[in-house]
Amino acid sequence: MLPDSTPFPLADAPENLRAPALVVGKVTPGSLDDQVLRFPDQGPPLKWYLALAFTGSVAAIGVVLIGYTFWTGIGAWGNTSPVFWAFDIINFVFWVGIGHAGTLISAILFLFRKRWRNAIARFAEAMTIFAVICAGIFPLIHVGRPWLAFWLLPYPNQRGIWPNFRSPLLWDVFAVSTYFTVSLLFWYLGLLPDLASLRDRTTSRIRKPIYTVLSLGWRGAADHWKHFEKAYLLLAGLATGLVLSVHSVVSFDFATSIVPGWHMTIFPPYFVVGAIFAGFAMVLMVLIVVRETMDLRNLITDFHLEVMCKVILGMSCLMGYAYAVEGFTAWYSMNTYIQHTFMNYIHGFYGWAGWLTISCNVLIPQLLWFRTCRRRYFWMFLVSLAVTVGMWFERFVIIVISLYNDYLPSSWHVYKPTLVDYGILLGSFGIFFSLVLLFARVLPVIATSEMKADLPGSQPRHGDHHE
């Protein structure tokens, strides 16, 4: 049995070979609670209200414009033949992708026993849920009559019909709704012990009953922890398969069609990698802000940010590979249509979007090879912002550019988004960041019970407790 503070076995190993500490300074279970769980009991500072007012206003723009779309119909958007999928589907794929980083951090890194994930998992999971909420808006409003969206579900109905189970769009309904449900369950389960801690800390008459109900009477019994740990492990395993399947299914929406530029076998892995890439960039940006404004530098350390930068760098290289394979496929297929579409990505009316995508997703993240860039907020922010913009435009390239020149040259038509399109996109960011701000103040941003279990000296040293 090794001391828990040093994952690396040799405590007297040279400095550069030792695993870095996951917390800075002395952190005890009590001090952790005092540091992380005090926020819900404190009145938020003025700048939090200002930020919420700003994001709330932006969200309101989106909500109003969504209402306007309902009122006037989808004609309020720029979608027209042959580009019937545009901002709505771009935003859907973009937001689902943002969500994937949270599940990756909380589930896949949990299975790999990467203990640095404990400090950031809760926040990343919350961002998953908020991102999937934002993503879910778009297909719903794109169906035109969202009040009939329940027709997508298979239930015995008066019309005597069933949905078509061979349609990838229906797979998407199942994949995204399952993803949201399981993510919510996973997140809530992890929150239970922390909600119990909040319940027993707070003296507020309003929050105490809320936390009491939400914590379901959690009392930390050894019998409960036993089931809890097992269930959490299983949920992590299930969520891992799920997160890989969800974006694969999203890519099937495209890959199973015969549109040149969409009909590619590389799409599922390409989409999953892109999703993790975009999600990590978003998590990194939000985490930097949270770390500074909430004074969590000792728990979310430079090491955490550096590891995340390395993941972004790795994913960026994979994206470069995927783009290259797309070009190779176009050339090697000797198919005029695919070649034409690929040339449209980098040349022609929308050629700038293709180059923007490649610059933001492949070229700019290469800065992270330098240690300085992985340690400085400026560079991290620059790269994350570039990745976020680049990944949005990647979906623009895939969807709009593949569609606007279809098989029939007489129907070629340039797509122009309307102000309503831009406004709804902006509004989705407003909704996302409003939810993030609310979460940061109402619930514990760091999974304290998970961190406590991994603090130095928190586990008994004697006895064989490793299976």
Added chain:
Amino acid sequence: MSETTEVFSVLGLFDSAEALMQAIPKLRERRLGHLEAYTPYPVHGLDRALGQRRSPVGGMVFVMGLLGVATGLLFQWWVSAVDYPIVTGGKSPSSWQAFVPIMFEIMVLFAAFTAGLGMLLLLSRLPFFGHPVLRSRAIQGITRDRFALAVEPGREAGESARFDPEAARAALLAVGARDLETLPALERGPFLTAGSIQKSLAGIAVACLVAGAATYGAIKLTPVLSPVSHMLVQPRLDPQMESRFFKDGRGMRPPVPGTVARGFLPPGFHTQDEAAQPPAQHPRSAGPRQGRIPDPLRGLPRPPGQRHAHPDRRLRCQAGQPHGPQLPGLHRRADLRGHRAGQERHAVLCRGPARGCPLGGGPLRARAPAGAERQR
């Protein structure tokens, strides 16, 4: 009632997981009752030290995952191949490959609900508000950084009578526990329990299943429910169908005598407007189709007993010729029986709830005219 006769447990606190783990074997030797520990985070090896059984969550999740796969496959197969077959891409309605993504999602959904809700509701019996430990002074430490060990009366028959709180207190003090508390048993059952939630969830599930099955059965038995508006029974007038609405029993209205429909003017005639215009701009005389009048009934076999020799019967009819029930057309039963084309046309039209349809059939049933098959 202030005097509490029953004791739920005697509980003492430790400052570290280490101290807790060392105390457990010593207390287990004394056999004072059932031991339970309360900790702020999962402590490795604690369940084994307390002699607890392994969690059955894994097996439950596995079984429910398999059930999810089976449910996903069977449901999709039944819908796509049996109840509502849609042929897409020329594939067999029962090809299973397209069902895999949803099978996987249903598997994950079943397994995740089993792991999450099954763990809470079935195994941990949560929610449990007002548990004696939640009312203790110790709970603030337990959810923060302290470790509690509780001696409860044994769960087997007779053991609770033998439980001695004083002996338990002394034993806990002896192994180094501090801040000892004797927790009274609950006076009344909690308000909302795992059991009541399970019952509600089961009730909702049963209600959904019953409602779904009832809806499905009702649709199969009576596809056209009279209070529900149905497109097939709306009042409508088909030109080729009989109609009791009119006295002459025809759905098609005869044209007003002395008038002619647009586009059916015989050659050589002009309307007043056309006559006023220069002939070069006449739409019929312009272009390559000049001089041709389409014959809408061209190619149809001539009915037996036809009296009108003119190839374009409609034209003659509309141009003001005498007409009546004896005029041959597709809307008369006798003519229908005689002609293949008319029969097919009539079979198409009779898929609606037509009264007195000569070839039988009814709503949603007629697929092919049986009589037509025989006559071919």
